[in-house]
Structure formats: C-alpha cells, structure tokens
Amino acid sequence: MIKIRYFGFLKDILQIEEEEIIWDKGNSQDLLDFLRNRNASWSDALAEENIFRLVINRRIIYQSTPIHTGDEIAILPPVTGG
Amino acid sequence: MFSIKIQTAPFSQKEIKQKLPAHNCGAIVSFIGIVRGFDEKEPLDYLYLEHFPSVTEQEIERIIQLAKNRWDIQSCHVIHRVGNLKIGEEIVLVLTAATHRKAAFEATEFIMDYLKSEAPFWKKEFFKNGQSRWVKAKQSDLNEKGRWSNND
Numbered sequence: 396m397i398k399i400r401y402f403g404f405l406k407d408i409l410q411i412e413e414e415e416i417i418w419d420k421g422n423s424q425d426l427l428d429f430l431r432n433r434n435a436s437w438s439d440a441l442a443e444e445n446i447f448r449l450v451i452n453r454r455i456i457y458q459s460t461p462i463h464t465g466d467e468i469a470i471l472p473p474v475t476g477g
Numbered sequence: 478m479f480s481i482k483i484q485t486a487p488f489s490q491k492e493i494k495q496k497l498p499a500h501n502c503g504a505i506v507s508f509i510g511i512v513r514g515f516d517e518k519e520p521l522d523y524l525y526l527e528h529f530p531s532v533t534e535q536e537i538e539r540i541i542q543l544a545k546n547r548w549d550i551q552s553c554h555v556i557h558r559v560g561n562l563k564i565g566e567e568i569v570l571v572l573t574a575a576t577h578r579k580a581a582f583e584a585t586e587f588i589m590d591y592l593k594s595e596a597p598f599w600k601k602e603f604f605k606n607g608q609s610r611w612v613k614a615k616q617s618d619l620n621e622k623g624r625w626s627n628n629d
Contacts (some may be wrong), residue, residue, distance in 0.1 A: 402599060404611035412561070453535075454532075454535075455535070455536065462596075471597055472614075474593075474595065474598045476569070476596050476598025
C-alpha cells in the first residue's frame with residue numbers, strides 16, 4: 396500500500412484529502428499516469444499545469460523517482476503563498 | 478542566525494529585530510505582506526492559507542540557502558502565517574541583515590520572489606458574497622522569480 400495526499404484546490408476538485416492504494420512497483424510518473432487514467436475528472440484535475448511538485452516521504456522530488464510500498468506521496472498544485 | 482516559522486498567530490517584527498546580531502551588521506531590510514481587501518473586483522471577507530508541515534519549512538530553508546550562496550547575509554528570518562486571515566492582517570515577514578544594504582535589499586527580494594513561486598502554501602479566498610475560490614498561481618510571480626536566474 397501507498398498513501399497519497401492531496402493539497403490546495405486538488406483536494407476540493409477531487410473531493411479527497413488522502414487515500415491508500417495498492418502499489419506493486421513503478422515511479423512517480425507511473426503513479427500520475429495511473430491516477431489520470433481513473434476517469435476524465437482525474438485526468439483534467441491532474442493535468443500537467445495543475446501539478447507543481449510531488450513529494451515522497453516528505454521530500455520534494457524534482458524528477459521521476461521510484462515509489463515503493465509504504466511510501467507517502469503528496470501531490471502539490473502550483474503554490475500561491477507570500 | 479537563520480529561522481523559519483510557520484504559525485497561525487500574528488508576529489512581531491520588533492521581537493525578531495531584537496534577536497539580530499549587531500556585530501558586523503550594517504543593514505536590515507524587512508518585507509511584510511498583508512491581506513488585500515479586494516482581489517479584482519470582489520470584496521474579500523477573509524483569506525485561508527494552507528501549507529504542508531515540515532515540507533514547507535524545508536523548502537524555505539532551501540530558498541534561504543540559495544540566497545546565502547549569492548549574497549553575504551548575516552541573518553535571515555522568515556515567518557509565514559497560515560489559517561484564516563482577515564483583511565489588513567500580516568501574512569509574511571522576511572527580514573534580512575547584512576553588512577551592506579545592497580545585499581540585504583536584494584536577498585530579501587530574492588527570498589520573497591522564490592517564496593511566492595516555490596514554497597508550498599495555498600491561498601483560498603472567501604468573499605463577502607459567500608463564494609470562495611482557491612487563488613490561481615500567477616505568471617507574473619514566475620516571471621519575478623525568473624529574472625534572478627534560470628538555473629536555481
């Protein structure tokens with residue numbers, strides 16, 4: 396299992412804050428592809444321009460990274476602080 | 478000395494200034510961001526700010542490190558508030574101390590530009606008419622960051 400957390404407008408548009416899914420193997424790009432394939436709403440919500448960064452186990456990643464069972468992944472939309 | 482705080486409570490710039498080392502410090506520059514009453518034409522009731530505990534702090538630390546690599550700054554303190562904030566309330570403080578004013582000015586501006594486009598914070602606006610919406614990232618903020626370099 397892996398845990399996925401959603402932030403900002405993604406939480407509202409997907410109507411989910413976090414979930415756990417079964418994950419055998421694959422990298423962060425595979426995970427995004429898997430989530431986008433759920434249906435058109437997920438595909439639209441997780442369009443490239445709506446994703447700023449992925450975080451694995453509380454570390455921001457800057458390139459596609461392997462995801463292992465037990466990992467916590469967070470999907471961050473573009474940021475608007477300051 | 479460097480510090481990063483994410484908090485719901487208001488902050489005091491005076492308290493932070495008292496902590497600054499006087500030794501070899503010739504300039505202090507501070508920036509405070511406050512909640513605007515209007516976004517475009519719709520009157521705002523309040524702003525909600527979300528962050529990602531521990532990841533947001535890490536990212537701000539990285540931004541301060543980038544500034545330290547470029548300018549000789551002695552001290553930098555960043556405080557960012559989260560939760561519900563009313564119009565006129567202070568959201569963010571960046572306070573930088575350096576030997577010379579140019580370094581303090583530029584580092585403060587650099588940190589703010591990066592904070593706006595890299596640090597995991599998300600604003601949601603709640604309007605007086607009862608509607609709400611997540612703030613969209615602005616291209617202008619990305620442009621401001623981009624002017625420092627394309628390599629950071």
